[in-house]
Amino acid sequence: MSLSSTKSISVQKVEKSRIGQVDFDNLTFGATFSDHMFECDYKDGEWQNPTIKPYGNISISPAAKVFHYGQAVFEGMKAYKDDNGKIWLFRPEQNFLRINKSSKRMAIPEFPREIFFEALEQLVKLDKEWVRPGMGNSLYIRPFAMASQVGVSASPSTEYKFMILMSPAQAYYTGDVRVEIAEHYSRSANGGVGAAKAAGNYGAQFYPTNLAREKGFQQVIWTDASDHKYLEEAGTMNVFFRVNDTLLTAPISDRILDGVTRKSIIALAKNDNIKVEERPVLVSEIVEAAKNGSLKEIFGAGTAAVISPVSAFSYKDTVYEIDKQEDSYAAQFKKELLDIQYNRSEDPFNWRYEII
Amino acid sequence: MSLSSTKSISVQKVEKSRIGQVDFDNLTFGATFSDHMFECDYKDGEWQNPTIKPYGNISISPAAKVFHYGQAVFEGMKAYKDDNGKIWLFRPEQNFLRINKSSKRMAIPEFPREIFFEALEQLVKLDKEWVRPGMGNSLYIRPFAMASQVGVSASPSTEYKFMILMSPAQAYYTGDVRVEIAEHYSRSANGGVGAAKAAGNYGAQFYPTNLAREKGFQQVIWTDASDHKYLEEAGTMNVFFRVNDTLLTAPISDRILDGVTRKSIIALAKNDNIKVEERPVLVSEIVEAAKNGSLKEIFGAGTAAVISPVSAFSYKDTVYEIDKQEDSYAAQFKKELLDIQYNRSEDPFNWRYEII
Ligand SMILES: Cc1ncc(COP(=O)(O)O)c(C=O)c1O
Ligand SMILES: Cc1ncc(COP(=O)(O)O)c(C=O)c1O
Numbered sequence: 001m002s003l004s005s006t007k008s009i010s011v012q013k014v015e016k017s018r019i020g021q022v023d024f025d026n027l028t029f030g031a032t033f034s035d036h037m038f039e040c041d042y043k044d045g046e047w048q049n050p051t052i053k054p055y056g057n058i059s060i061s062p063a064a065k066v067f068h069y070g071q072a073v074f075e076g077m078k079a080y081k082d083d084n085g086k087i088w089l090f091r092p093e094q095n096f097l098r099i100n101k102s103s104k105r106m107a108i109p110e111f112p113r114e115i116f117f118e119a120l121e122q123l124v125k126l127d128k129e130w131v132r133p134g135m136g137n138s139l140y141i142r143p144f145a146m147a148s149q150v151g152v153s154a155s156p157s158t159e160y161k162f163m164i165l166m167s168p169a170q171a172y173y174t175g176d177v178r179v180e181i182a183e184h185y186s187r188s189a190n191g192g193v194g195a196a197k198a199a200g201n202y203g204a205q206f207y208p209t210n211l212a213r214e215k216g217f218q219q220v221i222w223t224d225a226s227d228h229k230y231l232e233e234a235g236t237m238n239v240f241f242r243v244n245d246t247l248l249t250a251p252i253s254d255r256i257l258d259g260v261t262r263k264s265i266i267a268l269a270k271n272d273n274i275k276v277e278e279r280p281v282l283v284s285e286i287v288e289a290a291k292n293g294s295l296k297e298i299f300g301a302g303t304a305a306v307i308s309p310v311s312a313f314s315y316k317d318t319v320y321e322i323d324k325q326e327d328s329y330a331a332q333f334k335k336e337l338l339d340i341q342y343n344r345s346e347d348p349f350n351w352r353y354e355i356i
Numbered sequence: 357m358s359l360s361s362t363k364s365i366s367v368q369k370v371e372k373s374r375i376g377q378v379d380f381d382n383l384t385f386g387a388t389f390s391d392h393m394f395e396c397d398y399k400d401g402e403w404q405n406p407t408i409k410p411y412g413n414i415s416i417s418p419a420a421k422v423f424h425y426g427q428a429v430f431e432g433m434k435a436y437k438d439d440n441g442k443i444w445l446f447r448p449e450q451n452f453l454r455i456n457k458s459s460k461r462m463a464i465p466e467f468p469r470e471i472f473f474e475a476l477e478q479l480v481k482l483d484k485e486w487v488r489p490g491m492g493n494s495l496y497i498r499p500f501a502m503a504s505q506v507g508v509s510a511s512p513s514t515e516y517k518f519m520i521l522m523s524p525a526q527a528y529y530t531g532d533v534r535v536e537i538a539e540h541y542s543r544s545a546n547g548g549v550g551a552a553k554a555a556g557n558y559g560a561q562f563y564p565t566n567l568a569r570e571k572g573f574q575q576v577i578w579t580d581a582s583d584h585k586y587l588e589e590a591g592t593m594n595v596f597f598r599v600n601d602t603l604l605t606a607p608i609s610d611r612i613l614d615g616v617t618r619k620s621i622i623a624l625a626k627n628d629n630i631k632v633e634e635r636p637v638l639v640s641e642i643v644e645a646a647k648n649g650s651l652k653e654i655f656g657a658g659t660a661a662v663i664s665p666v667s668a669f670s671y672k673d674t675v676y677e678i679d680k681q682e683d684s685y686a687a688q689f690k691k692e693l694l695d696i697q698y699n700r701s702e703d704p705f706n707w708r709y710e711i712i
Contacts, residue, residue, distance in 0.1 A: 030509035033419060059413045062519050063389060067502050070426035070555030071562065076508075107562035142508045146423050147559070152432075152498045152523060153386035153660075154592050156562040163418050167508060182547070189545030189581035191538070193560045199426030200556010203503070204549045206427065206463035206512040225545030226582040236510050304509075 009038075009050040009115070009122055017129070024132050027170050029304065030140065034127040034166040038119040041148070042109055042160035050115050052122055055165065065147035065157040072199040073102035074144035076303045077260075078169070079124050079355060081131045082343035087124060089141075089353040090341050092117070094260045099143055102196035107156040108145050116143070119164055124355045127166060135342055136171025140304070146199075172304050176311035179234065179298075180217040181283055182208070183316065186225035187232070187255075194255035205235050217314060219300070223283060224255070231281045237300030237308060238262035242329050243289045244296065247276045261301040265333050267349055272336075274329065283315060290320040298322060299330040307334040365394075365406040365471070365478060373485070380488050383526050385660065386496065390483040390522040394475040397504070398465055398516035406471050408479055411521065421503035421513040428555035429458035430500035432659045433616075434525070435480050435711060437487045438699035443480060445497075445709040446697050448473070450616045455499055458552035463512040464501050472499070475520055480711045483522060491698055492527025496660070502555075528660050532667035535590065535654075536573040537639055538564070539672065542581035543588070543611075550611035561591050573670060575656070579639060580611070587637045593656030593664060594618035598685050599645045600652065603632045617657040621689050623705055628692075630685065639671060646676040654678060655686040663690040 014035045022032055033055045040050040066072050075095045080088050096117070100110040124131070124139065131139040142165045147157030185208035188194025193201060205220070212220050221239055224230045232250050233239055238259040241248040247269055252258045269276045289295035290313075298310035309330045312321045339345035343352065370391045378388055389411045396406040422428050431451045436444050452473070456466040480487070480495065487495040498521045503513030541564035544550025549557060561576070568576050577595055580586045588606050589595055594615040597604040603625055608614045625632045645651035646669075654666035665686045668677045695701035699708065 028507075028509075030419075030507050037418065039418075056417075057415045058418050059415050061412075062393065062395075062414050063386075063498075063521055063523075065559075066555075067422060067428055068430050068498070068500060068555055069558035069562075070428060071559035072423055072426060074424050105563055106559055107566055140508070142419075142424070144424060151384075151386050152496070152521065153384075154558045154561075156566065165419055165508065167419075184547050186545045186547035189542045189548065191540050191542035191564075191581060192545065193556075198556060198560065199422075199424055200549075200554060200560060202425035202510045203421075203427035203462055204554065204556060205510075206425075207461055208547075210463055210512065225547060 009052055009118060011122065011126070012051070012053045013126070014054045019129055022168065024168060027168055029169055029172055030167050032167055034130040034139065034168065036123055036126050037166070038123050038164035040115065040162045042162070047109070047112060047115065047162065050119060052119070052126065060148060061150045063150045063152055065149050065151055068152055069147065069154055070198070070200040071106055071108060071147035071157055072144065073099060073106050073108060074142060074197050074199065075099045077141045078138040078303060079131050079141060080138050080341045081133045083133070085133065086343065087128060087131050087355040088341065088343055089120070089355060091260050091264070091351045092120060092353050095143070098197065098258065099145070102198060103145055105193055105196040106198050108147070108160055111145065111162050121355055123164055123166060128356060130166065130168050132168065135338060138169050140167045140169045142167065177219055177300065177308050178217045178312045179219045179221050179310050179314070180212040180215065181221050181231070181313055181315040182223045183228050185220070187222040189225045190255060192255065195253065195257060197257060202235070209235060215314070221313065229283060231283055231286065232256055234300050236304060237302035240265065240299050240301060241281060241286055241295065242297040244294050245275065247274060247329065248281045249276070249278055250281055251278045259302060261303060261306065261337070264337060264351065265301055268333055268336050271348070272332070287315055287320070290322070295322060296325050297328060297330055306337055365408055365474060367478065367482070368407070368409045369482070370410045375485055378524065380493070380524060381526070383524055385525055385528055386523050388523055390486040390495065390524065392479055392482050393522070394479050394520035396471065396518045398518070403465070403468060403471065403518065406475060408475070408482065416504060417506045419506045419508055421505050421507055424508055425503065425510055426554070426556040427462055427464060427503035427513055428500065429455060429462050429464060430498060430553050430555065431455045433497045434494040434659060435487050435497060436494050436697045437489045439489070441489065442699065443484060443487050443711040444697065444699055445476070445711060447616050447620070447707045448476060448709050451499070454553065454614065455501065458554060459501055461549055461552040462554050464503070464516055467501065467518050477711055479520055479522060484712060486522065486524050488524065491694060494525050496523045496525045498523065533575055533656065533664050534573045534668045535575045535577050535666050535670070536568040536571065537577050537587070537669055537671040538579045539584050541576070543578040545581045546611060548611065551609065551613060553613060558591070565591060571670070577669065585639060587639055587642065588612055590656050592660060593658035596621065596655050596657060597637060597642055597651065598653040600650050601631065603630060603685065604637045605632070605634055606637055607634045615658060617659060617662065617693070620693060620707065621657055624689055624692050627704070628688070643671055643676070646678070651678060652681050653684060653686055662693055
């Protein structure tokens with residue numbers, strides 16, 4: 001794909017790569033960044049000056065609207081290296097469509113498809129050594145858009161920055177996760193921004209998640225804000241419940257993020273002849289299933305950890321342990337997804353996107 | 357008040373003031389900043405290096421958590437100059453308590469009282485020429501705190517910046533405001549962060565407010581997210597309804613900001629023997645009151661505009677016009693508040709705070 005000359009990306013390369021200083025066997029998720037980043041400004045009604053440059057600080061006014069009004073959205077995706085050294089993305093079209101959907105809800109101008117994909121390709125190619133081979137290793141890619149106009153009055157910004165950062169990641173083992181089902185706090189409301197990857201959705205969860213951690217639970221499974229009767233999703237993962245041999249997961253709504261991993265699992269399950277029900281899931285039916293032994297698995301699904309098995313959940317001061325499953329769906333989907341992502345299997349759904 | 361030496365504020369003054377370049381008769385709200393700003397960093401578990409320095413850009417990583425997770429809170433207050441050139445704040449203790457309450461909900465460490473007030477005093481004294489005399493003129497003060505740690509993983513930051521910016525403001529006439537009552541979108545949920553001045557609450561309102569503007573309404577009055585049956589507040593104002601001679605306003609909850617102007621009006625009303633009911637206000641009762649002529653006034657209350665009379669509201673495709681009131685409560689409270697703020701009247705509640 002090529003860009004019209006006015007929109008072509010200018011590239012300033014680093015003088016010397018920092019890659020030699022990185023211990024790829026001891027990475028903290030999201031804390032180390034590759035040599036280059038992408039930056040593009042929105043001004044006078046259009047996205048301008050797309051630039052790839054060395055990763056580093058930006059100079060910005062403390063009165064920029066992003067600091068005061070949280071007008072910001074982001075995406076999370078990964079580049080994978082296969083055994084032959086080829087690099088792939090997984091369903092990047094979904095992330096492109098979703099960031100623009102998020103932007104629309106946050107009154108941020110949509111970003112052009114052409115520049116998005118051109119930036120991704122050039123950036124990953126330039127920093128290809130940062131994508132390490134080996135199952136589980138990846139380069140986490142973080143596109144985001146934020147309000148950069150100066151002004152401490154609560155109205156949409158007229159200026160924005162769209163950036164892409166890249167961070168090398170190892171397999172993200174959450175271990176077995178113990179979760180708390182939300183009974184008081186909530187993540188999003190009908191008619192709110194829960195379906196957007198809006199920055200403020202995440203900061204708002206930190207305090208209740210800290211409270212859960214103090215009680216020994218790493219994550220919260222959010223419930224509907226009206227009655228806390230329905231199970232929705234976790235902080236950065238959609239959630240699946242396996243009752244006997246049926247998978248249940250909350251339907252997409254304006255409160256829930258339309259996860260790429262979630263929709264991929266649903267497609268895989270259908271392909272594997274596993275029954276999936278996308279419908280409101282009552283807390284009470286999962287508690288009942290836990291009690292009568294029909295609850296076989298709970299797992300989270302998201303780009304960072306792929307799939308996180310849940311080993312226990314707490315609800316109304318009772319903790320329900322979930323026994324390990326021999327023929328685990330979580331393990332099956334994780335293998336199927338990784339095999340597609342790392343080009344170790346066929347790609348029946350055309351999910352892989354070749355970079356190099 | 358003096359600070360222990362380790363916490364004393366270091367001051368770097370501007371070489372030359374920018375005040376001569378400012379047209380104080382044509383200010384856009386929140387767009388011009390005074391010569392100095394305050395900055396303090398949280399690191400290694402404590403707030404350190406409180407500094408007053410020239411207003412200007414900061415250098416920050418694009419991976420700072422504030423850009424990605426909206427972990428940020430703010431306040432809004434004003435300094436007023438009286439006819440003798442003395443400068444006053446209005447109930448700054450309330451703003452201090454509220455920013456720490458907001459911070460707690462957003463998992464941001466609380467800011468020390470001593471540094472907050474010392475910073476305010478020094479900053480306003482240093483930039484005292486920026487507080488223009490004359491009723492309606494003020495220096496808007498914007499304290500805020502935001503997550504500055506580098507990291508694109510969704511967990512609370514370990515580093516923060518607390519800053520104070522100041523922006524000269526003229527009387528903020530909203531004109532008569534036409535509002536839309538929310539029937540689909542919502543601002544906050546039970547168990548959410550609506551009661552905090554969290555950055556993300558504001559960005560989330562821009563899109564639905566734009567939709568209302570396109571229909572000719574400047575503001576949205578939010579309703580409860582569950583059923584849209586109860587009236588809550590506007591984007592940056594609490595809302596009062598006068599039915600006959602009784603004032604109604606929504607009670608404080610975890611969905612509503614505990615406004616300083618709101619609580620001051622309630623105190624003034626009681627003092628003036630005006631009946632105030634803080635209780636859930638049904639949309640249906642206000643529509644009914646509009647129909648039968650008992651709805652006399654609606655007005656918003658907030659620091660920026662003090663009081664904004666509402667001239668019409670729309671609900672279910674019907675627009676209800678509100679006739680101008682001779683003995684307007686809105687006008688009465690506005691005068692009483694301004695007289696206290698500008699030291700033109702007694703201060704029976706001890707709301708004024710002398711700076712200089
Ligand atoms: C709130 C939320 N839900 C679910 C997900 C999972 O989405 P995806 O599978 O596209 O990564 C994420 C993370 O991206 C998220 O932030
Ligand atoms: C959501 C919201 N409600 C109400 C208010 C009014 O509060 P105050 O009177 O303290 O300015 C504000 C603004 O500060 C606000 O942001």
